[in-house]
Every structure is written in structure tokens, then in C-alpha cells.
Amino acid sequence: MVLGLFYSIIITGAFITLVIYCRLYCSVRDSAAALNIKYFFIYPLILFLCWTPAIVDLFYTNFIGSSTFTLRLVHLIASHTQGFINALAYGAMQRAQMLAAQEESIQSIQSKHSEGGMSWSSESNFIAPSHHRTMSISTINKREDYEITQSLRTALEDYIR
Amino acid sequence: MNSEQQNILQIANIITTGLSILGELFMIISYLKFSHKATYAMKLVNALVVSDLLYSSANILSIFPQDLPSICVTEGFLRQVGADSAAFWVVVISYSTYKQATNFDKSREKSFGKLTCLICFFSLLLAAVYVN
Secondary structure, three states, X not given: OHHHHHHHHHHHHHHHHHHHHXXXXXXXXXXXXXXXXXXHHHHHHHHHHHHHHHHHHHHHHHHHOOOOHHHHHHHHHHHHOHHHHHHHHHHHHHHHXXXXXXXXXXXXXXXXXXXXXXXXXXXXXXXXXXXXXXXXXXXXXXXXXXXXHHHHHHHHHHHHO | OOHHHHHHHHHHHHHHHHHXXXXXXXXXXXXXXXXXXXXXXXXXXXXXXXXXXXHHHHHHHOOOOOOOHHHHHHHHHXXXXXXXXXXXXXXXXXXXXXXXXXXXXXXXXXXXXXXXXXXXHHHHHHXXXXXX
């Protein structure tokens, strides 16, 4: 009975979170918000996945009488690695947030430069022609080196002429 | 289950619990290091990690021989508190995400202390029921 109460709390918690996230996915249209929701959806999903083998093991033991070695091993590995998987999810979320913040700061710098009539390349004492001013700094981060080199070369040629 | 299979389970327990504790300690240290920048979401996730750490501590205790009743009771208590509070924190994380996404309210973040007290109380209560 005690074990049933314990697992029922886990199952109820996982079920509530799944219902909440389904409702949330249906209601949110903003892509940035949806991304945040996706990252926080990972934690209930981890809980659900890590405790599913334990629940299956419980039912199997109750109905059949004894558990199998494979089921017990999967149960043990899944439930005991919950903390490790949570850490991985946390690391992935931190990285995504860091990248998003970096992108945001680049965009804000870019918008400041475009408002001030400067091009991003003015730091290197180089004034790019107008069609190059719209170039995003984020493209550098995306490692589109070839295109940037080509556009710089064209701009330099225009400048020399 | 024969002794070889029990040994395999024991080794799997040590490896998985060790990995979990390392991950949890990494998260707690990184949270403490950047605690001045901690957002509400990070606090919630960190609370979940502390619950996981309690559960992992119980798993570590299960490695020791269960001859002493104090070890067995402590393990059971930590296991129940850790697992129950982790489930509660996951529900709180999803509910908070839902509320903040649908109707953002900065003042909601002040309820973290109350939530912590509430979850600790219910987890300890349930663990006491289980142990008894």
C-alpha cells in the first residue's frame, strides 16, 4: 500500500505536468516563449521516463509474482540516473540561454549601429557601401566566412574605386 | 536472482548513482557560483536538483550492508523525501511555466520561499508516514 501511494504521487505528478504542457503548447503562439516551454518541458519528461520502468516493474511484480533481472536492471539504471539526466538538461538549457543572450546582444549592437548610420565594419576604419550595411554580425557567428569574405572584397573594391 | 546478477545490479547502482551525484554537484556549484544572476526558473531547477541529491544519497546508502536498522531507516527516509519532493518540484516547475507563459506576473517569483516550505513540509510528512 505504501509503495502504491509512493508511485501514485509520481504518476499523478507526471500526469499533471503532461496535461499542463499540452495545454501550454496549444495556447502559446510566440516562438521564443515556445522555446522556453520546450526547455522546461524536459524536466517533467525526464521524471516520466525515469520512473516508467519502476512503475512497470511494480506492476509486473504484483501481477506475475517476481520481477525479471532485465526489468530490475532497467528500473535501477533509469531511476538512478535521473540526477545525471537533469544535469545534462540543465547544461543544455544554460547553453541555449547563453546563445540566445549572445544573439540578442549582437542584434542590439547591430540596431544601434544602423540607427547611428554606421556600418558594422567601421571599427576597422572601413566604410562599407550601403548594401553591405545591412549585413548581420550574427552571420559571422554562423561561420558564413566565405560570403563575408566575398562581400568584404567587393566592398573594398568599391572603396578603392 | 543469483549472486552474479546481484553483483551486476550493485555495480550498476554505484556507476549510475556516482554519475548522478557528480551531475547534481556540478549544478549546485554552478548555481552557487552564479547565484547573484539566478532567475526564478534557475531557483526552481536547483530545488529539483537538491531533491535528486537526497534521492542519490539514499541510493549510495543502499550500497552499505543493511544490518544496522538506522542505516535502513535513514535510507528509506531520504529516498521518500527525495523522490516525493522531486515530483512536487516538477509539478511546480510546469505550473510556474504555464502561469508565466500565459499571464506573466513578476510578483509570482516571490512565492519561492513559501513553495519551498510547503514542499518540504509535505515531503517530510509523507516520508514520516512511509517510515512508520
